[in-house]
Amino acid sequence: MTPKAAPVRLSTASAGFDAEFKARLHWSADADAAIEKVVADILADVHKRGDEAVLEYTRRYDGLGAAAVPELELTQADFKEAFDSLPSAQRDALQAAADRVRSYHEAQKKASGESWSYRDVDGTLLGQKVTPLDRVGIYVPGGKAAYPSSLLMNAIPAHVAGVGEIIMVVPTPVKGSVATGGSGGQSSTKGERNVLVLAAAYVAGVTRAFTIGGAQAVAALAYGTATIPAVDKITGPGNAYVAAAKRRVFGTVGIDMIAGPSEILVLADGTTPPDWVAMDLFSQAEHDELAQSILLCPDAAYIDRVQAEIDRLLPGMPRAEIIAASLNGRGALIHTKSMEEACEISNRIAPEHLEVSSSEPQRWEPLLRHAGAIFLGAFTSESLGDYCAGPNHVLPTSGTARFSSPLGVYDFQKRSSLIEVSEAGAQVLGPIAVTLAEGEGLQAHAEAARMRLCRI
Structure with a gap:
């Protein structure tokens, strides 16, 4: 028997939204x-x-x-x-x-x-x-x-x-x-x-x-x-x-990082075929039961259509039980007041994968500050980024996109500062260093800088 998948339905207009929303996002990185x-x-x-x-x-x-x-x-x-x-x-x-x-x-x-x-x-x-x-x-x-x-x-x-x-x-x-x-x-x-x-x-x-x-x-x-x-x-x-x-x-x-469960957040304006969005939610849910798939949309009727496509498509998925467990346990279909509000909520989540499934993705992209990777437009499925688009698919999870970045060339490099002070430069920097070093009580620091000052 095919399991049912019913992501929780939330509305930002509800008085209890913040508490329900926070509970849905919760995931602990503490190790067993x-x-x-x-x-x-x-x-x-x-x-x-x-x-x-x-x-x-x-x-x-x-x-x-x-x-x-x-x-x-x-x-x-x-x-x-x-x-x-x-x-x-x-x-x-x-x-x-x-x-x-x-x-x-x-x-x-x-x-x-x-x-x-x-x-x-x-x-x-x-x-x-x-x-x-x-x-x-x-x-x-x-x-x-x-x-x-x-x-x-x-x-x-x-x-x-x-x-x-x-x-x-x-x-x-x-x-x-x-x-x-x-x-x-x-x-x-x-x-x-x-x-x-x-x-x-x-x-x-x-x-x-x-x-x-x-x-x-x-x-x-x-x-x-x-x-x-x-x-x-x-x-x-x-x-x-x-x-x-x-x-x-x-x-x-x-x-590189300590990665949490896979995540996808879809910002939809209702113009993308709902079966595309349903399948994109599946694409992360099929990873494991703790994966998180969330839809933010200002069109309640469109959210209903996405749920209908979830019901229709799930029986044909080889990993249907995992998808259902993920969507039931951590998934959410959230009705927002506007796309602007959806962008604000996205920034609170700071998702690993963020799809802007809209006819005007460039309109909303400037409002999005925190995400591991941003996929612009209906044709840009997250799965293309996983395999062959080009950018790295190793991305920050569990809200860490607020302060960290995708894996990249910079992760395999290190940086050394270069400083070569000229004689003239030592006359400018020396007095500054002497004053600050003496203020910190580090006399050897001060003397080392003072020795470079020209004696007249």
């Missing part, structure tokens, strides 16, 4: 205590025992019975073989998506990722030196739940930034292992390798790859082992154990 304990133990063990611990956990959770970690390494030949084995349609689509993602991030680097400097009137040089990270690690979900598009979005901007080494970790669990829902205990030297993921590694320029996953993979990348080199930053999605591990190793290495 049991998960935190397991992850802490794994991180400490890998930090202490290195390869030996990685092998043990990979055998326990993924069922891979390798005798040594080098046996878990994928080669460039593996990537090429996977790419060549794809049907031509898949191969062409993968390459086209990679080309578009690369072009976008090359433009991004040119606009915001270059070094710069200038000299002031005293001849002092001031500027910024932008350099790539030496080595990054990319976590890619593996087995049947594999996302080659995620690999493109993480590896390509790193490559464009000029990162020297891109190390991929991807679990390849044996069927029947803990990672595939089994009880564990089975062992094999080779698990379920996703051909599209390996092919994506080929087109994205991955340097090295290891068939390991979970907290043990994050630990290996953060601390390094005899076989797996330590990286400077770890990016990429994963389950609750991976997220908890990334949170714990932050500071030893950089991380």
Whole structure:
């Protein structure tokens, strides 16, 4: 029996709207205590025992019975073989998506990722030196739940930034292992390798790859082992154990973000076919039961039509139960007083994906301040951004778009300030520094600046 999906209906005209709205948005990023304990133990063990611990956990959770970690390494030949084995349609689509993602991030680097400097009137040089990270690690979900598009979005901007080494970790669990829902205990030297993921590694320029996953993979990348080199930053999605591990190793290495459930917010003026909007709401709801899909619209009759399309389309969806659970648990169809009010509410939500499904998207875009990605116009479905539009699909969630940005070239670079003070400049800056340093009680600072003043 097909489940029913009835997102809560809210109206901004209701006296209780704010409370109901806030309750619908609530999601806690707090990690489960049991998960935190397991992850802490794994991180400490890998930090202490290195390869030996990685092998043990990979055998326990993924069922891979390798005798040594080098046996878990994928080669460039593996990537090429996977790419060549794809049907031509898949191969062409993968390459086209990679080309578009690369072009976008090359433009991004040119606009915001270059070094710069200038000299002031005293001849002092001031500027910024932008350099790539030496080595990054990319976590890619593996087995049947594999996302080659995620690999493109993480590896390509790193490559464009000029990162020297891109190390991929991807679990390849044996069927029947803990990672595939089994009880564990089975062992094999080779698990379920996703051909599209390996092919994506080929087109994205991955340097090295290891068939390991979970907290043990994050630990290996953060601390390094005899076989797996330590990286400077770890990016990429994963389950609750991976997220908890990334949170714990932050500071030893950089991380991209701690991502929450997927989100989509659709601002609709009632001009888009309602089945398009219903399917766009499904596109995030099908990720998992905690995903959130919200519609904001000033036309109550149009909201009714969208609900009717939800009812009509849901039975044909392979992931109908997940979609229904997501829409029933966290979805909302909200009647607003106007599109202007809808934009205000959108800014309060700061969604991961924001669709402006309107005949005049350019009219509303200037009012929108907070979103991971903004999709303008009825033809711009969020799913195009997920795969091949070009901008990165790794986006801030759970309201963090208020202060953070999509993954980009800048995440794989660091910036060093450049300061070259001329003799004339030291005469201008020195007295200022002396005064401020003495005010802070730091005499050596003051003397260091005073020594550069010309003695007359």
